[in-house]
Amino acid sequence: MPLHKKNLTLDEFTIQQLRMFPNATGELSSLLRDIGLAAKRIYAEVSKAGLADILGSAGYKNIHAETVQQLDAFAQNQLRNVLRNGLSCAGIASEEMDGIEVFDDVMNNKSKYVVMFDPLDGSTNIDTNTAVGTIFGVYRRKTSIGSPCALEDFLQPGVNQVAAGYIIYGSSAMMVYATRRGVNGFTLDPAIGEFSLSHPDIHCPSETDTYSVNQGYWCQFEQGVQDFIVRCQQKGMSQRYAGSMVADVHRTLIKGGIFLYPAMHSKPGGKLRLMYECNPFAFIMEVAGGKAINGYERIVDIMPADLHQPCPVFMGSSLAVSELRLCLKNQYILSHA
Numbered sequence: 001m002p003l004h005k006k007n008l009t010l011d012e013f014t015i016q017q018l019r020m021f022p023n024a025t026g027e028l029s030s031l032l033r034d035i036g037l038a039a040k041r042i043y044a045e046v047s048k049a050g051l052a053d054i055l056g057s058a059g060y061k062n063i064h065a066e067t068v069q070q071l072d073a074f075a076q077n078q079l080r081n082v083l084r085n086g087l088s089c090a091g092i093a094s095e096e097m098d099g100i101e102v103f104d105d106v107m108n109n110k111s112k113y114v115v116m117f118d119p120l121d122g123s124t125n126i127d128t129n130t131a132v133g134t135i136f137g138v139y140r141r142k143t144s145i146g147s148p149c150a151l152e153d154f155l156q157p158g159v160n161q162v163a164a165g166y167i168i169y170g171s172s173a174m175m176v177y178a179t180r181r182g183v184n185g186f187t188l189d190p191a192i193g194e195f196s197l198s199h200p201d202i203h204c205p206s207e208t209d210t211y212s213v214n215q216g217y218w219c220q221f222e223q224g225v226q227d228f229i230v231r232c233q234q235k236g237m238s239q240r241y242a243g244s245m246v247a248d249v250h251r252t253l254i255k256g257g258i259f260l261y262p263a264m265h266s267k268p269g270g271k272l273r274l275m276y277e278c279n280p281f282a283f284i285m286e287v288a289g290g291k292a293i294n295g296y297e298r299i300v301d302i303m304p305a306d307l308h309q310p311c312p313v314f315m316g317s318s319l320a321v322s323e324l325r326l327c328l329k330n331q332y333i334l335s336h337a
């Protein structure tokens with residue numbers, strides 16, 4: 001007899017999903033459970049911030065010349081280790097690593113998946129108790145199973161993701177993940193130490209009265225983006241911006257809205273990373289019925305050239321993203337008339 005959906009733990013839920021596909025190997029389910037385990041360890045540490053001596057810089061910079069926080073390094077190690085020790089991942093790439101790590105041993109080479117992640121997005125906010133999170137995307141490898149994975153397995157467009165998700169470490173910890181079949185959210189139940197299904201079948205509302213952008217960069221936005229923001233203001237929409245992508249996009253996904261991190265004069269390619277931040281959220285948003293574009297095309301259609309390339313982001317409720325696209329198009333037509 002099927003269990004009541006609302007009571008399912010992450011493990012039970014992934015096993016229930018497996019039952020629908022008698023030929024499935026269970027590899028993706030165990031990969032998601034591995035990530036869930038790392039998330040619990042990361043949340044335990046993040047929630048001690050302020051008590052334990054874990055705040056502040058780790059004393060070195062990452063590939064993006066950003067100062068690595070101690071908790072970034074902790075989260076990186078936790079994720080890396082569960083995936084390295086598990087049997088469902090052939091290799092990883094992370095915002096905190098220069099290149100890929102190939103888990104080149106007999107068991108991991110048998111896996112069909114590689115994982116890309118941002119271990120602790122928004123970590124500069126930790127010192128002030130703002131929600132932060134882990135973001136991940138899972139890809140089916142291109143190279144043959146049994147051999148070590150390679151860079152080509154990672155440099156795939158986001159549309160090829162088999163699953164994508166995030167864990168938000170906020171007032172509670174919540175893991176949200178999408179496969180092509182839907183988006184589901186699991187809240188960590190402290191009584192049993194398990195993620196339990198709390199938000200089944202998430203859909204992003206198509207209409208909204210909220211927009212989310214760092215308006216401090218207003219002077220650097222292109223005209224079409226400025227026009228869109230003025231339209232939001234004229235409609236009396238509210239502005240919400242935590243400065244932590246996981247928090248801002250989570251709210252946008254659940255309540256509707258649009259999240260913008262446009263290109264700017266100082267950051268012509270945008271700030272957020274295509275492979276670790278934009279693609280996973282774009283995949284989730286689209287499965288939830290929303291849209292995600294770089295201004296001109298779907299983010300998940302972009303063919304990556306580099307593991308760390310940035311990407312302008314506009315994602316959320318479908319009507320708002322369509323209106324934004326129209327503003328950019330009109331501006332393009334005007335400037336080329």
Ligand code: AHM
Pocket residue numbers: 066120121122123124214243244245246248261271
């Ligand atoms: P981080 O990787 O240094 O944490 O930066 C990523 C964060 C995102 O979570 C957030 O959307 C963005 O940077 C905020 O940037 P800004 O402060 O420029 O508005």
